[in-house]
Amino acid sequence: MKLLIAIVQDEDAGELMQKLTKSGFQFTKLATTGGFLRAGNTTLIIGLEDERLKEAISCIESICKSRKQLITPPIMGGAGEVYLSYPMEVTIGGATIFVLDMEQLIKI
Amino acid sequence: MKLLIAIVQDEDAGELMQKLTKSGFQFTKLATTGGFLRAGNTTLIIGLEDERLKEAISCIESICKSRKQLITPPIMGGAGEVYLSYPMEVTIGGATIFVLDMEQLIKI
């Protein structure tokens, strides 16, 4: 069996958990804060059979793949000043997955 | 050596940690929220010698085994209305344990 530790962005976590549940994967969500990835990450621990490893990784990939997004930064100005705000392209998403071999998964 | 990741219900966590400490197991508590188990779970990381694996699992089992409990739901009523509340049987407890082989446990 395999144990995956998947670190994903908070904004992808809800959708990913829905997809994992639908696909019959078992997981637990840990509260996380970012390290080399910026703050706002969610860590999932996923236990699965060896033969479903590729499927689990595709599942995470389909939801969490990094993509470009246009954001319009908020306008900040002092008294009487006006700043124009232009849309900016930012990269969001991405995930880091640690794959470990697991000896047993025990349910009590 | 083995590393156990044990996900237990919050209401069992205190008693389990006492028992693990008394039995000389070393563990760390992580803050967790539920995934496939309902919210309100605690995750413990436990490091142990191979030969104590059965004992550790029995220890968790003895505290966390799922059991029936009678709860009396709170009465909710609007103005002038009366609702009778009957005791209901619910299942509580249970645990998921991921068993991994660990290469080293280093103390600094």
Next chain:
Amino acid sequence: MKLLIAIVQDEDAGELMQKLTKSGFQFTKLATTGGFLRAGNTTLIIGLEDERLKEAISCIESICKSRKQLITPPIMGGAGEVYLSYPMEVTIGGATIFVLDMEQLIKI
């Protein structure tokens, strides 16, 4: 590859994360509370190549090694009472590192 789960004291976590980043290690910080170590711990998950294991452990050791510190407890007194507070030597620092073999580290 190796996966390290390192449990360090909160007061060492910031400096350790800086050093790990500078040394090119990849890690994620989990929110943790103490078990056998007292409350106030931080858990880091670090993924690395086998050949950098010693270096990673030295890195943690250099920041987190336990050491003596003098603290002066705050003076507590009731109305009209005076208590003298003397510096006390306490041991701080220390770390527990779980070393696991990791099959893959996948970045999406």
